[in-house]
Amino acid sequence: MRVTVPQNKMFEAWNAKKMGLGSNLTREQIAHYQLHKVRQTIKLAYGNSPFYRKLLKNFVSKEINCMEDLQQIPFTTADHLREQARQFLCVSQSDISRIVTSDSSGTTGEAKRIYFTDFDQELTIDFFQHGMSTFLKRGDRVLILLPGERVGSVGDLLIKALERAGVVPILHGLVQNIPKTVEFMVQERIDSLVGIPIQVLALARYAEMTKKAIQLKSALLSTDHVPDVIIQELIRVWGCQVFEHYGMTEMGLGGGLDCEAHEGYHLREADLYFEIVDQRGIPVPDGQEGEVVFTTLTRQGMPFIRYRTGDLSRFLPDPCSCGTILKRLERIIRRKDGLVFLKSNTFFTMSDLDEKIFAVDGVIDFTVTVDSLQQATQLDVSVWLLGQSNEAAERALWDALYGVPALVQARKAGQLSVSVKIICSKDTFFPSAPKRRIMELKDS
Numbered sequence: 001m002r003v004t005v006p007q008n009k010m011f012e013a014w015n016a017k018k019m020g021l022g023s024n025l026t027r028e029q030i031a032h033y034q035l036h037k038v039r040q041t042i043k044l045a046y047g048n049s050p051f052y053r054k055l056l057k058n059f060v061s062k063e064i065n066c067m068e069d070l071q072q073i074p075f076t077t078a079d080h081l082r083e084q085a086r087q088f089l090c091v092s093q094s095d096i097s098r099i100v101t102s103d104s105s106g107t108t109g110e111a112k113r114i115y116f117t118d119f120d121q122e123l124t125i126d127f128f129q130h131g132m133s134t135f136l137k138r139g140d141r142v143l144i145l146l147p148g149e150r151v152g153s154v155g156d157l158l159i160k161a162l163e164r165a166g167v168v169p170i171l172h173g174l175v176q177n178i179p180k181t182v183e184f185m186v187q188e189r190i191d192s193l194v195g196i197p198i199q200v201l202a203l204a205r206y207a208e209m210t211k212k213a214i215q216l217k218s219a220l221l222s223t224d225h226v227p228d229v230i231i232q233e234l235i236r237v238w239g240c241q242v243f244e245h246y247g248m249t250e251m252g253l254g255g256g257l258d259c260e261a262h263e264g265y266h267l268r269e270a271d272l273y274f275e276i277v278d279q280r281g282i283p284v285p286d287g288q289e290g291e292v293v294f295t296t297l298t299r300q301g302m303p304f305i306r307y308r309t310g311d312l313s314r315f316l317p318d319p320c321s322c323g324t325i326l327k328r329l330e331r332i333i334r335r336k337d338g339l340v341f342l343k344s345n346t347f348f349t350m351s352d353l354d355e356k357i358f359a360v361d362g363v364i365d366f367t368v369t370v371d372s373l374q375q376a377t378q379l380d381v382s383v384w385l386l387g388q389s390n391e392a393a394e395r396a397l398w399d400a401l402y403g404v405p406a407l408v409q410a411r412k413a414g415q416l417s418v419s420v421k422i423i424c425s426k427d428t429f430f431p432s433a434p435k436r437r438i439m440e441l442k443d444s
């Protein structure tokens, strides 16, 4: 007899099935499964990866009898990955079917390279299929606003996943020309889309300005942090549900996603074990903020053990109103390296600016440079606006900037000067990279 799982329980049911468990999943069962898998990952990495053989040489003799014992194991960092990516491999290069090169920020300036076998890519497709199925219906037409031309790229994996879910994927790629993409959305009669938050915001604002009717049921925002103001704007313009996906390439692209209650990401616990640690690297109790650290439980080509993500968040201790047993992570709004300190010893983040600047009507993108080499810190903001520049927009932008407490404080103390440049364009391209950051000029 086929049992139908309600849509809000589908993600939990998928995790349970992968863990070899049935319905009525308990935290004890999950802990037991994860401990067993963590041990397997340590064994795989120590036995096959030159990097982990060296890193773990003083630790493998220590028994991991409970998750607290895992604290004896040293962290893996993004710098390790930048410097020694190939040393991480547990398989031969010929077994690698996809290499993802990710951003080249960080102390060394080297790019990160993350390797996947066919088996590892299959894990991602499976996660995408079951994650997307929690809010899509069979036959839905889903626009993919992520790169997907190359085999194994995020868009390509998503196409495979959606096809398996009985959904119609429509690949578009990143938005380059807003009017053209909006036209495409109308023609293709899309029900849902997956895209980068600011790109989707621009489409919504342009569609509203030009009165293009788009009947969107849902949007999934991915790749960069998601400002609350963008969610609210998409709901206002399109009346759609807005879901968030959390993940990074190192996690095998996906870490978790939220449900209809929109109360934090439900974690992909069958494939990943998450910890939140304080500045000293010690795990904090649920509810307390710290850095997100994860260990892969099922990856074969390039497993990660206690990988420091640099993302700051916390586990939400109360159960989600959907009733899932899966752990919840609060939305990521800050990164450890994303705090910009001013001379008055206050700081602000891209997220602080996003919430204020994107609240201004017509804004579709902005870039920020902070020059701390001057006597008074110089903050230069360039804002891309749909339509005409006007006095009201300019005033709203200044108000937005001085809605950020750290900026007001530094300016009052005579330690900050600010310039705002407004750029109006009709066809519009996006100056920002998919992951947006504040550019800082300072003494190293």
Ligand SMILES: [Zn+2]
Binding pocket: 258, 259, 260, 261, 262, 263, 266, 320, 321, 322, 323, 324
């Ligand atoms: Zn939920």
